[in-house]
Amino acid sequence: MxxxxxxxxxxxxxxxxxxxxxxxxxxxxxxxxxxxxxxxxxxxxxxxxxxxxxxxxxxxxxxxxxxxxxxxxxxxxxxxxxxxxxxxxxxxxxxxxxxxxxxxxxxxxxxxxxxxxxxxxxxMLLELSSTPAGIKKPIRSLREASVFLRDPLVKAWILQNAKGICEGCGDPAPFKLADGRPFLEVHHVRPLKAKGSDCTSNAVALCPNCHRRCHLADDSETFTHSLYEKNLRLVRE
Ligand SMILES: [Zn+2]
Ligand SMILES: [Zn+2]
Structure with missing residues (x-):
């Protein structure tokens, strides 16, 4: 049948x-x-x-x-x-x-x-043969992400201290924010989730390229090492 x-x-x-x-x-x-x-x-x-x-x-x-x-x-x-x-x-x-x-x-x-x-x-190791449909209406996760309480004073200090210059490459910030401040990102040299502190001795102001480099580059370890050499404020934790 x-x-x-x-x-x-x-x-x-x-x-x-x-x-x-x-x-x-x-x-x-x-x-x-x-x-x-x-x-x-x-x-x-x-x-x-x-x-x-x-x-x-x-x-x-x-x-x-x-x-x-x-x-x-x-x-x-x-x-x-x-x-x-x-x-x-x-x-x-x-x-x-x-x-x-x-x-x-x-x-x-x-x-x-x-x-x-x-x-x-x-x-990306696969040969993607078509265009993915994607998620038309992305869903907001209801799970509370585990976030750290950050000290605004530390972040403000790091940014002010950098005077608009990236502490990774020495280049000026790539653009200014709407309020006129140079745009740099604050990075914790030892990540907070690796029990790094939220102190000025563990934070740097970086341009977006240098910041991504710290997180993703094949030479991230060497690059991070160079941050300690260039910025005597930083203390290894
Ligand atoms: Zn940079
Ligand atoms: Zn970072």
């Missing part, structure tokens, strides 16, 4: 579909000929015994749709099609992960800047 695929697909059916899909994708990648009809029959001889050829075909296109949404490569013979429901999409992604095609967590939105950067670094 075959149906038009209107009945909800079971996990076992989805798992079998994804397994075969990845097998076919691998064949296509390695430039080998792909007999879609043969794989379709193979599925209906197994887990998908109750599905019609068209229904199997449509499910394959669903899997392509999930991959396309993630900017991942999909089988050319199965152009993305259909609105995949949230639940089914999650199930398909789970099986794609089991098949080694992706890591689900890499695609999950995060409120943490640090986690975001780590995910970005991983995803």
């Amino acid at each position: 075959t149906t038009q695929g209107n009945e909800k697909w079971t996990d076992a059916e989805l798992a079998a579909s994804v397994t075969i899909y990845l097998e076919m994708l691998e064949l296509e990648r390695s430039g080998q000929p792909l007999n879609k009809a043969q794989f379709n029959r193979q599925l209906r001889d197994g887990q998908l015994a109750s599905r019609s050829p068209g229904s199997v075909e449509f499910r394959m296109q669903n899997i392509s749709a999930v991959l396309a949404e993630l900017c991942l490569e999909w089988i050319k013979g199965y152009p993305p099609r259909g609105n995949v429901g949230t639940q089914t999409k999650a199930t398909i992604m789970g099986f794609l992960q089991a098949g080694g095609a992706l890591v689900v967590d890499d695609y999950e939105a995060t409120e943490s800047e640090e986690v975001l950067e780590a995910k970005v670094a991983k995803l």
